[in-house]
Amino acid sequence: MNAWERFLNSVKHKEIDSVPVALLGTPRFFASLAGVELFECLYNPEKLIEVELQAFKRFPEVLFIPGCWPDYGAGLFGSFGGVISWQRDTMPQVKQYVIKKDKDIETLNIPNPKEDGLMPWYLKTLKTFRERREFTDNLHFLHSNGPGELASHLWGLNNFLVNLYLKPNLANALLEKATQSIIIWLEAQKDVLSEAEGILLTDDISGLISPDIYKKFLFPYHCRIREYFKDHIMVFHCDTKSDHVIELIGQTGIDVFNIGPTTDLAQALLQIGGHCCILGNLCPVKVMQSGDHDKVKLAARECIASSKNGKGFMLSAGGGMNENTPPENIDILVEVSHTN
Numbered sequence: 001m002n003a004w005e006r007f008l009n010s011v012k013h014k015e016i017d018s019v020p021v022a023l024l025g026t027p028r029f030f031a032s033l034a035g036v037e038l039f040e041c042l043y044n045p046e047k048l049i050e051v052e053l054q055a056f057k058r059f060p061e062v063l064f065i066p067g068c069w070p071d072y073g074a075g076l077f078g079s080f081g082g083v084i085s086w087q088r089d090t091m092p093q094v095k096q097y098v099i100k101k102d103k104d105i106e107t108l109n110i111p112n113p114k115e116d117g118l119m120p121w122y123l124k125t126l127k128t129f130r131e132r133r134e135f136t137d138n139l140h141f142l143h144s145n146g147p148g149e150l151a152s153h154l155w156g157l158n159n160f161l162v163n164l165y166l167k168p169n170l171a172n173a174l175l176e177k178a179t180q181s182i183i184i185w186l187e188a189q190k191d192v193l194s195e196a197e198g199i200l201l202t203d204d205i206s207g208l209i210s211p212d213i214y215k216k217f218l219f220p221y222h223c224r225i226r227e228y229f230k231d232h233i234m235v236f237h238c239d240t241k242s243d244h245v246i247e248l249i250g251q252t253g254i255d256v257f258n259i260g261p262t263t264d265l266a267q268a269l270l271q272i273g274g275h276c277c278i279l280g281n282l283c284p285v286k287v288m289q290s291g292d293h294d295k296v297k298l299a300a301r302e303c304i305a306s307s308k309n310g311k312g313f314m315l316s317a318g319g320g321m322n323e324n325t326p327p328e329n330i331d332i333l334v335e336v337s338h339t340n
Contacts, residue, residue, distance in 0.1 A: 003063035004137060011233055011255050011277050013311040019304055019337040020314040022279055023330070024200075024237065024258065025064035027071050028091065029321035030055050038323070039088040042072060045125045049132060056138055058327060061334045065235060065258075066141030066200040070125035072118050076145075077153045079117025080108065080181075099155040102167070105174050108154070110181045113188035126192050141235070142189040142196050146203025147221040150178040160205075164213055171217060179221040183228055198233035201225060206249060207240030207260070214245045222252040235279070239319040243267060250276045261287075261318035266306040273312050281318035288329050289322045296329045300336040 001009070006020035027048065031038040034051040041048040052068060075092030078084040083096035099105055113119040129135050145153070151174045152160045164171045186199060206218055226234050236249065239260030249257060250272030257276055259268055261283035268278050280303065282288055287299045300315060307313035315337050 002137070003061055004140065007063045007314065008233075010312060010314050013277070016311070019307075020063065021061060021330075021333045021337050022063040022065055022314045022316050024317070024320040025052070025055065025067070025069065026320040026322075027051075027069075028323040029325060032323035032325075033058070033327060037088070038091070042075075042086075042092075045070065045128050048125070049129065049135075052138075053134055056134075059330055059334070061337075062330060064138065066143045066198075067138035068126070068129040068135045069143060070122050070129070071143075072122060074153060075118050076122065077117075077150075079111035079113075079119045080154055082154065094153050097154060097156045097159075099159070099174070102170055105155075105170055105177070108174070108177055110177060110184060113185055119185070119188070123188060123192050126189060130193055139193060140196060141198040141200050142186050142193065142232075143200045143202075144182045144186050146201050146205070146218075146236075147175045147178040147182060147225075148203045148205030148218050150182065151175055152205055154178070157205075161208065164209065164217055168217075175217060175221050179224055182225060186225075186229065196232070198235055199229055200235045200237060201254075202237040204238050204240045206238045206245055207242035207263075209245075211245050211248060215248055219248055219252065222249070222254075226253040237319075247271050256314070258316060259318055263318070265303060269307055269313065273307075277312045277314060278307070279314045279316045281316065282333075284317040284319040284322050284325075288317050289325045291329065293328065293332060296332045297336060300333050304336065 001017050006016050007022060009016045010020045027041050028038055030051040031041045034054050036051050041051055073091035074094045075084050077094055080098050082094055082098045085093045085095040111117060111119060113123060130139060206214060234254045235256040236254040237258040241260060241262040243264055246268050254276060256279050258279040259281045261281050263281060265281050282299045287296055303315055315333055
């Protein structure tokens with residue numbers, strides 16, 4: 001089996017020849033692995049192609065999710081009119097929020113992916129990836145931030161969280177527009193990459209709120225996105241501690257949940273592992289980035305032991321791969337996956 005076949009069998013709770021290893025690949029990881037400046041990759045699609053291909057060839061048994069990915073991070077939120085900061089050594093960041101007053105939510109325009117901000121550049125780069133035959137086995141996913149993350153980037157995290165309580169109607173109005181934007185954005189990617197079989201949806205806000213607030217606000221919108229793209233495999237990522245909402249997240253109909261390092265893996269498998277594949281959950285910093293070989297091996301074995309070597313589990317980090325993660329630590333994950 002190759003990495004994609006193991007992934008599919010795990011999602012479907014079928015027999016596998018070894019525990020799948022799947023990692024959230026990021027430009028900062030790909031660039032550091034290749035010894036290339038991140039800034040150069042973000043501004044040069046050909047360089048981004050080069051460093052991603054290098055990683056895919058270096059780790060043939062690892063499925064990188066979402067695979068070929070012109071990730072500009074928060075840079076995409078400039079499509080809504082936000083001010084974005086581009087520093088040489090980091091991913092783009094939101095410098096100034098779009099929503100400053102309540103009325104800004106009402107007048108917020110849903111961006112046109114073919115015209116606004118970096119979205120056209122993202123789609124052009126994705127098309128460039130698609131035209132390269134070397135990427136055939138790494139073009140399985142579309143990607144978007146979830147409605148909670150999008151709302152937080154537009155309004156500010158503190159404002160959004162506080163106003164879930166103080167101004168729930170406004171919060172819902174923003175989440176409605178965010179969800180519409182996400183569906184339009186994923187559809188635009190689908191127009192370029194019609195063969196994509198999966199979607200990666202990231203929403204770290206899910207773990208920052210109570211079960212009641214999650215069920216009232218984010219749950220309906222997660223369900224709507226899942227239902228709209230019901231023919232795709234839905235991978236959901238939340239690397240904040242989510243033990244308290246994990247059952248609700250499982251009820252949205254997602255196929256795979258990439259949990260964070262502070263979420264209890266055994267409990268997650270017990271609560272939703274029967275119908276949702278769990279992807280997790282070594283710490284991307286303390287284990288994958290800075291752990292020695294013995295620490296990585298022990299942590300990987302403990303994860304697999306927690307899964308009882310069962311179906312519906314994939315070995316992974318509990319978050320995106322960080323820059324300067326030693327490639328040997330990823331080799332250890334593959335090694336351990338074959339010996340358990």
